[in-house]
Amino acid sequence: MKKIISCVDGSALAPSVCQAGAWLSERLSLPLVLLHSIEKEHTGQVNLAGSIGLGANESLLQELADHDAKKSKLLKAHSKALLEELQQSLPELNSPVATLERFGDVNHTLSDIKESIRCYVMGRSGESHGNETHFVGSHIESALRLVDRSMLLTVGEFKKPQSFLLAYDGREQANLAIERLLETKLLADCDCHLVMVGNTSHATKDAFDKELSRLESEFASITPHFVDGGNIADSLLAKQQQLNVDLTVMGAFSHSKVRQFFVGSNTLKLIANSHTSLLVIK
Incomplete structure (x- = not known):
């Protein structure tokens, strides 16, 4: 299990x-x-390899080894x-x-x-x-x-989510995050804010609308949000505060800004400044 x-x-x-x-x-x-x-x-282990050959006192080496074992036991x-x-x-x-x-x-x-x-x-x-x-x-x-x-x-005292922000970019990992949420019904009784940052292509907007329609009956409520341009971390942080959500959800490692975000400096920026717990779905 x-x-x-x-x-x-x-x-x-x-x-x-x-x-x-x-x-x-x-x-x-x-x-x-x-x-x-x-x-x-933190274990304080002492590497004694090669010490005997340097003329070290065997009893001292044994004392060091015993000390290391005692410290490990205490830890x-x-x-x-x-x-x-x-x-x-x-x-x-x-x-x-x-x-x-x-x-x-x-x-x-x-x-x-x-x-x-x-x-x-x-x-x-x-x-x-x-x-x-x-x-x-x-x-x-x-x-x-x-x-x-x-x-x-x-990121602080944990609060059982009543509302959450779902970051969406139309890519595979974003769709996977949605599938996982639907499969597990983890947040089924919560208010969902579906947020798209920066990507305004017709194909992505069509995908966004399709997911929005599919999700309407899956959560307590669902509200769409488009954020044009800007830094993804700053945009999500601003939305967190504006919407006063309890949790932020996103997929990891897609081939988009979200990928750049999760392997670059923006990772630490969002994590360090997030006002909510973060669920990264793989």
Whole structure:
């Protein structure tokens, strides 16, 4: 069975990552797993390769190895305590919330277990940012590139969506995002704002009108919006505020401005300044 994975650490956003994961779990009727990855740079491992040949004292080398093992044990105990605390903070769900501890980079862990993932959740900022939740964690952009699964990104306290902005450009990945929403009915009881930025060709407008007609009966309400020209990130940020939506949804890696957006500097601009959680559908 596929699972929802909430990637947590000791950051201020960890509770919202868990809450967002719980919401996905309930909406999609899938089990939730809280994942804590202990990054390699935090384990303090000492590389002793070649040291013996340099005349190093064997007892000192053994002491260093024992210290490394003890530190790893303490980090694992801390991870377990963190996961248990977050697990207990969640309301009772349809299925028990599982926990998973892994040493190593979180994105590598997600890639290793991707066959079991339906969607994963991350917070915009990491543990090192303290309460400064507008900073973008270094793992976010690499996750979008490397992990071939949909991502829900929280940027503050998570609010169950009542309305959402759906970015549309007429391309394959935008259509895929719509198909996924219709298939899962994840946002079926929400107000949808279908937003097209910049692309004003007749073919794209025809595609937009076709999707608009198809979606009219699928959500609580649907409202079309055309935004002519301008920077895609700035335009979407402005629409977020104007419409006061709870969530922004888009497909990733299409051959258009959205592709440029997700592999360029605009990625960080939207993520760093977003007023809503972001759902990137793959």
